[in-house]
Amino acid sequence: MQLREESEKEYVNQQFESTLDSVDRAESLIMGAAEAAGFDEDDLHKIGMAARECMVNAVVHGNRYNANKTVHLQVSGADDYIKIRIADQGEGFDISKLPDPLAEENLLRHSGRGIFLIRAFMDEVDVRPASPHGTEVLLVKKKSVSE
Amino acid sequence: MSVKLNSRQVGDVTVLDLAGRITLGEGSSTMRDALKEVLAQGHNKILLNLSEVSYIDSSGIGELVSAFTTVTNQGGQLKLNGLNKRVKDLLQITKLYTVFEVFDEESTAMRSYT
Numbered sequence: 001m002q003l004r005e006e007s008e009k010e011y012v013n014q015q016f017e018s019t020l021d022s023v024d025r026a027e028s029l030i031m032g033a034a035e036a037a038g039f040d041e042d043d044l045h046k047i048g049m050a051a052r053e054c055m056v057n058a059v060v061h062g063n064r065y066n067a068n069k070t071v072h073l074q075v076s077g078a079d080d081y082i083k084i085r086i087a088d089q090g091e092g093f094d095i096s097k098l099p100d101p102l103a104e105e106n107l108l109r110h111s112g113r114g115i116f117l118i119r120a121f122m123d124e125v126d127v128r129p130a131s132p133h134g135t136e137v138l139l140v141k142k143k144s145v146s147e
Numbered sequence: 148m149s150v151k152l153n154s155r156q157v158g159d160v161t162v163l164d165l166a167g168r169i170t171l172g173e174g175s176s177t178m179r180d181a182l183k184e185v186l187a188q189g190h191n192k193i194l195l196n197l198s199e200v201s202y203i204d205s206s207g208i209g210e211l212v213s214a215f216t217t218v219t220n221q222g223g224q225l226k227l228n229g230l231n232k233r234v235k236d237l238l239q240i241t242k243l244y245t246v247f248e249v250f251d252e253e254s255t256a257m258r259s260y261t
Contacts, residue, residue, distance in 0.1 A: 020172045045233060053205055056171055102242050110213050113205040113241055120240050 008083070011036065012075035016055075018063035018088075023055040026073050030084060033075045037082050039143060046121035047082065047141050053114040054086045054137050062088030062135055080143045081123075087136040095127045150174040150200070152181050160260055161190040162253070166199035169207030178207075182214050191223025192260050196253065198229025203237060215247060224248075228256045 011033035016022035030051040034044050055071065063069040069089040076083050099106050101113045119125050124140035150167040163181055168174055178195075185193060195214070197203075203211070211227070218225035226248040230238070238244045250256035 023171070049202075049204065052170070056204070056206070060171070107242055107246060108212055108216055110209040111205070113208055116241070117205055117237075 007078050008076045009078065010074070010076045011082075012073055014073050015070040016059075016073060018059045018065050018067065018069050018071060020056075020059065022071065023052060023059055026055045026071075026086075027052045029073070030075055033077070034082050034141075037077045039082065039141070043141060043144060047084075047139075050118040050121040050125075050139055050141075051084055051086070053118050054084070054139060057114055057137075058086050058088035058090075058135070061093070062090030064090065082141050084139040085136060086139075087130045087134055089130070089134040092129050092133065092135050150177050152177055154181060154185065156190075157194075157253075157257060159190075160192045160194055160257055161185050162194045162196055164196045164199070168202040168204075169200060169210065170202070170204045171206035175206050175210040178210050178214065182217065186218070186221060186223075191218055191221055193218055193223065193225045194228055194253070194256050195225065196228050197234060198231075200234060201231070203234055208237060208241060208243065211247070212243065224260055226250065226256055226259065228253050 012029050014029070016026055027048055031044060031048045034047045039047060058071040059065065063071060072087040074085040095115065098115055099112055101109065101116045106112065118139065122139045123142045124138070126138040128136055130136035150165055150169050150173070153164040155162050155164065163185070165178065169178060182193070215225050228250045230249060238247065238249070248259065250259070
Protein backbone atom coordinates (compact mmCIF):
# COMPACT_ATOMS: atom_id res chain seq x y z
CA MET A 1 0.00 0.00 0.00
CA GLN A 2 1.35 3.40 -0.99
CA LEU A 3 0.58 5.62 1.99
CA ARG A 4 0.03 9.28 1.24
CA GLU A 5 2.30 10.60 4.01
CA GLU A 6 1.84 14.26 3.03
CA SER A 7 -1.93 14.21 3.67
CA GLU A 8 -1.75 12.34 6.94
CA LYS A 9 -3.21 13.69 10.14
CA GLU A 10 -1.38 12.90 13.38
CA TYR A 11 -3.69 11.79 16.18
CA VAL A 12 -1.24 10.63 18.87
CA ASN A 13 2.50 10.98 19.45
CA GLN A 14 3.29 9.99 23.02
CA GLN A 15 5.70 8.09 25.26
CA PHE A 16 4.28 5.63 27.78
CA GLU A 17 5.71 4.02 30.89
CA SER A 18 6.09 0.25 30.79
CA THR A 19 2.97 -0.58 32.80
CA LEU A 20 -0.36 -2.30 32.19
CA ASP A 21 -2.06 1.01 32.96
CA SER A 22 -0.25 2.38 29.88
CA VAL A 23 -1.76 -0.42 27.81
CA ASP A 24 -5.28 0.64 28.86
CA ARG A 25 -4.56 4.33 28.22
CA ALA A 26 -2.97 3.67 24.83
CA GLU A 27 -5.88 1.45 23.81
CA SER A 28 -8.29 4.19 24.75
CA LEU A 29 -6.35 6.84 22.76
CA ILE A 30 -6.08 4.59 19.71
CA MET A 31 -9.80 3.76 19.83
CA GLY A 32 -10.58 7.47 20.10
CA ALA A 33 -8.41 8.23 17.08
CA ALA A 34 -9.94 5.43 15.02
CA GLU A 35 -13.43 6.59 15.95
CA ALA A 36 -12.55 10.17 14.98
CA ALA A 37 -11.19 8.82 11.69
CA GLY A 38 -14.61 7.32 10.96
CA PHE A 39 -14.04 3.57 11.28
CA ASP A 40 -17.14 1.44 11.82
CA GLU A 41 -17.80 -0.50 15.03
CA ASP A 42 -16.48 -3.79 13.73
CA ASP A 43 -13.22 -2.25 12.54
CA LEU A 44 -12.91 -0.28 15.79
CA HIS A 45 -12.99 -3.55 17.70
CA LYS A 46 -10.32 -5.06 15.44
CA ILE A 47 -8.07 -1.99 15.64
CA GLY A 48 -8.45 -1.80 19.43
CA MET A 49 -7.71 -5.46 19.90
CA ALA A 50 -4.64 -5.47 17.63
CA ALA A 51 -3.29 -2.29 19.21
CA ARG A 52 -3.83 -3.66 22.71
CA GLU A 53 -1.99 -6.88 21.85
CA CYS A 54 0.84 -4.84 20.40
CA MET A 55 1.08 -2.58 23.48
CA VAL A 56 1.08 -5.65 25.75
CA ASN A 57 3.93 -7.13 23.72
CA ALA A 58 5.90 -3.87 24.02
CA VAL A 59 5.36 -3.48 27.77
CA VAL A 60 5.55 -7.13 28.84
CA HIS A 61 7.83 -8.91 26.36
CA GLY A 62 9.79 -5.94 25.01
CA ASN A 63 10.46 -3.63 27.95
CA ARG A 64 9.65 -6.30 30.56
CA TYR A 65 7.95 -3.70 32.76
CA ASN A 66 11.30 -1.88 33.12
CA ALA A 67 10.59 1.53 34.68
CA ASN A 68 13.58 3.01 32.82
CA LYS A 69 12.18 2.06 29.41
CA THR A 70 9.28 3.61 27.54
CA VAL A 71 6.94 2.68 24.72
CA HIS A 72 6.51 5.19 21.91
CA LEU A 73 3.06 5.33 20.33
CA GLN A 74 2.27 7.23 17.15
CA VAL A 75 -1.13 7.17 15.50
CA SER A 76 -1.78 8.88 12.20
CA GLY A 77 -4.07 8.45 9.26
CA ALA A 78 -5.78 9.82 6.20
CA ASP A 79 -9.27 9.48 4.74
CA ASP A 80 -9.09 5.77 4.10
CA TYR A 81 -6.62 4.31 6.58
CA ILE A 82 -5.16 4.55 10.07
CA LYS A 83 -1.52 3.82 10.88
CA ILE A 84 -0.27 2.86 14.34
CA ARG A 85 3.41 2.69 15.25
CA ILE A 86 4.40 1.12 18.57
CA ALA A 87 8.09 0.97 19.50
CA ASP A 88 9.63 -0.54 22.63
CA GLN A 89 13.19 -0.40 23.97
CA GLY A 90 13.59 -4.11 24.61
CA GLU A 91 16.07 -6.60 23.23
CA GLY A 92 14.06 -7.39 20.10
CA PHE A 93 12.92 -10.79 18.88
CA ASP A 94 12.95 -12.91 15.76
CA ILE A 95 9.38 -13.05 14.49
CA SER A 96 10.20 -16.01 12.25
CA LYS A 97 10.87 -18.12 15.35
CA LEU A 98 7.40 -17.66 16.83
CA PRO A 99 5.54 -20.98 16.95
CA ASP A 100 2.39 -21.35 14.84
CA PRO A 101 -0.50 -21.09 17.34
CA LEU A 102 -2.79 -23.02 14.97
CA ALA A 103 -0.53 -26.09 14.83
CA GLU A 104 -2.12 -29.07 16.57
CA GLU A 105 0.73 -29.31 19.10
CA ASN A 106 0.38 -25.61 20.03
CA LEU A 107 -3.41 -25.33 20.36
CA LEU A 108 -3.34 -25.82 24.13
CA ARG A 109 -0.44 -23.46 24.78
CA HIS A 110 -1.21 -20.75 27.28
CA SER A 111 0.44 -17.98 25.23
CA GLY A 112 1.71 -17.17 21.74
CA ARG A 113 -1.46 -15.88 20.02
CA GLY A 114 -0.81 -12.12 20.19
CA ILE A 115 1.01 -11.58 16.90
CA PHE A 116 -1.33 -14.03 15.18
CA LEU A 117 -4.37 -11.98 16.28
CA ILE A 118 -2.70 -8.71 15.28
CA ARG A 119 -2.17 -10.10 11.78
CA ALA A 120 -5.72 -11.43 11.65
CA PHE A 121 -7.24 -8.04 12.50
CA MET A 122 -5.04 -5.56 10.61
CA ASP A 123 -4.43 -5.13 6.87
CA GLU A 124 -0.70 -4.58 7.17
CA VAL A 125 1.67 -5.56 9.95
CA ASP A 126 5.37 -4.82 9.80
CA VAL A 127 7.68 -5.86 12.64
CA ARG A 128 11.22 -4.52 12.52
CA PRO A 129 14.15 -3.62 14.78
CA ALA A 130 13.83 -0.13 16.26
CA SER A 131 16.73 2.31 16.41
CA PRO A 132 18.91 2.22 18.47
CA HIS A 133 17.39 -0.91 20.01
CA GLY A 134 14.04 -2.57 20.59
CA THR A 135 11.21 -3.47 18.26
CA GLU A 136 8.95 -1.26 16.18
CA VAL A 137 5.62 -2.53 14.92
CA LEU A 138 3.66 -0.73 12.22
CA LEU A 139 -0.02 -1.55 11.93
CA VAL A 140 -2.25 -0.32 9.12
CA LYS A 141 -6.02 -0.68 8.87
CA LYS A 142 -7.87 0.42 5.76
CA LYS A 143 -11.47 1.49 5.88
CA SER A 144 -13.90 -1.15 4.69
CA VAL A 145 -15.40 -0.22 1.34
CA SER A 146 -19.21 -0.36 1.44
CA GLU A 147 -20.81 -2.41 -1.30
CA MET B 148 -13.79 -2.26 33.54
CA SER B 149 -12.12 -5.54 34.50
CA VAL B 150 -13.86 -8.84 35.07
CA LYS B 151 -16.48 -9.52 37.75
CA LEU B 152 -17.16 -13.04 38.87
CA ASN B 153 -19.93 -14.88 40.68
CA SER B 154 -20.03 -18.56 41.53
CA ARG B 155 -23.19 -20.68 41.87
CA GLN B 156 -23.93 -24.38 42.14
CA VAL B 157 -26.51 -25.95 39.81
CA GLY B 158 -26.78 -29.64 40.70
CA ASP B 159 -23.26 -30.99 40.55
CA VAL B 160 -22.10 -28.31 38.10
CA THR B 161 -20.36 -25.15 39.32
CA VAL B 162 -21.28 -22.18 37.16
CA LEU B 163 -18.88 -19.25 37.12
CA ASP B 164 -20.68 -16.16 35.82
CA LEU B 165 -18.14 -13.74 34.41
CA ALA B 166 -18.80 -10.16 33.36
CA GLY B 167 -16.61 -7.47 31.82
CA ARG B 168 -13.24 -7.83 30.12
CA ILE B 169 -10.91 -10.81 30.51
CA THR B 170 -7.53 -9.28 29.76
CA LEU B 171 -3.94 -9.46 30.95
CA GLY B 172 -3.67 -8.59 34.64
CA GLU B 173 -6.61 -8.48 37.00
CA GLY B 174 -9.13 -9.94 34.59
CA SER B 175 -7.12 -13.09 33.96
CA SER B 176 -6.03 -13.62 37.56
CA THR B 177 -9.59 -13.22 38.91
CA MET B 178 -10.70 -16.14 36.77
CA ARG B 179 -7.62 -18.23 37.64
CA ASP B 180 -8.08 -17.70 41.40
CA ALA B 181 -11.79 -18.54 41.29
CA LEU B 182 -11.13 -21.74 39.38
CA LYS B 183 -8.44 -22.78 41.84
CA GLU B 184 -10.90 -22.30 44.69
CA VAL B 185 -13.62 -24.32 42.96
CA LEU B 186 -11.24 -27.21 42.27
CA ALA B 187 -9.92 -27.09 45.85
CA GLN B 188 -13.51 -27.59 47.04
CA GLY B 189 -13.63 -30.82 45.03
CA HIS B 190 -15.87 -29.55 42.22
CA ASN B 191 -14.64 -30.45 38.76
CA LYS B 192 -17.72 -30.02 36.56
CA ILE B 193 -17.48 -26.38 35.62
CA LEU B 194 -19.41 -24.13 33.27
CA LEU B 195 -17.98 -20.73 32.45
CA ASN B 196 -20.88 -18.42 31.66
CA LEU B 197 -19.42 -15.72 29.41
CA SER B 198 -22.70 -14.11 28.38
CA GLU B 199 -21.76 -10.82 30.08
CA VAL B 200 -18.14 -10.88 28.88
CA SER B 201 -17.70 -8.14 26.31
CA TYR B 202 -14.05 -8.64 25.42
CA ILE B 203 -11.28 -11.21 25.70
CA ASP B 204 -7.66 -10.61 24.65
CA SER B 205 -4.98 -13.21 23.91
CA SER B 206 -4.11 -13.44 27.62
CA GLY B 207 -7.74 -14.11 28.40
CA ILE B 208 -7.81 -16.81 25.74
CA GLY B 209 -4.68 -18.25 27.37
CA GLU B 210 -6.49 -18.32 30.72
CA LEU B 211 -9.44 -20.17 29.18
CA VAL B 212 -7.03 -22.73 27.72
CA SER B 213 -5.19 -23.10 31.05
CA ALA B 214 -8.50 -23.53 32.85
CA PHE B 215 -9.53 -26.20 30.35
CA THR B 216 -6.27 -28.18 30.67
CA THR B 217 -6.19 -27.86 34.49
CA VAL B 218 -9.75 -29.16 34.87
CA THR B 219 -9.35 -31.87 32.23
CA ASN B 220 -6.10 -33.10 33.81
CA GLN B 221 -7.98 -33.49 37.09
CA GLY B 222 -10.59 -35.68 35.42
CA GLY B 223 -13.16 -32.89 35.24
CA GLN B 224 -15.07 -31.09 32.52
CA LEU B 225 -14.93 -27.39 31.69
CA LYS B 226 -17.38 -25.99 29.15
CA LEU B 227 -18.32 -22.54 27.90
CA ASN B 228 -21.74 -20.92 27.62
CA GLY B 229 -23.18 -17.69 26.22
CA LEU B 230 -20.32 -16.38 24.11
CA ASN B 231 -21.00 -13.19 22.16
CA LYS B 232 -20.21 -13.12 18.44
CA ARG B 233 -16.79 -11.53 18.85
CA VAL B 234 -15.66 -14.06 21.43
CA LYS B 235 -17.00 -16.87 19.23
CA ASP B 236 -15.07 -15.42 16.29
CA LEU B 237 -11.90 -15.34 18.40
CA LEU B 238 -12.28 -19.01 19.26
CA GLN B 239 -12.93 -19.78 15.59
CA ILE B 240 -9.84 -18.04 14.24
CA THR B 241 -7.61 -19.51 16.95
CA LYS B 242 -9.09 -22.97 16.22
CA LEU B 243 -10.12 -23.31 19.86
CA TYR B 244 -13.73 -23.91 18.88
CA THR B 245 -12.53 -27.45 18.18
CA VAL B 246 -11.16 -27.75 21.73
CA PHE B 247 -13.95 -26.31 23.89
CA GLU B 248 -17.53 -27.50 24.15
CA VAL B 249 -19.51 -24.31 23.57
CA PHE B 250 -23.22 -23.79 24.30
CA ASP B 251 -25.75 -21.02 23.73
CA GLU B 252 -28.22 -22.18 26.40
CA GLU B 253 -27.32 -23.00 29.99
CA SER B 254 -29.97 -25.74 30.21
CA THR B 255 -28.45 -27.52 27.19
CA ALA B 256 -24.98 -27.18 28.68
CA MET B 257 -26.18 -28.68 31.97
CA ARG B 258 -27.58 -31.77 30.24
CA SER B 259 -24.25 -32.40 28.50
CA TYR B 260 -22.27 -33.18 31.67
CA THR B 261 -21.61 -36.87 32.32
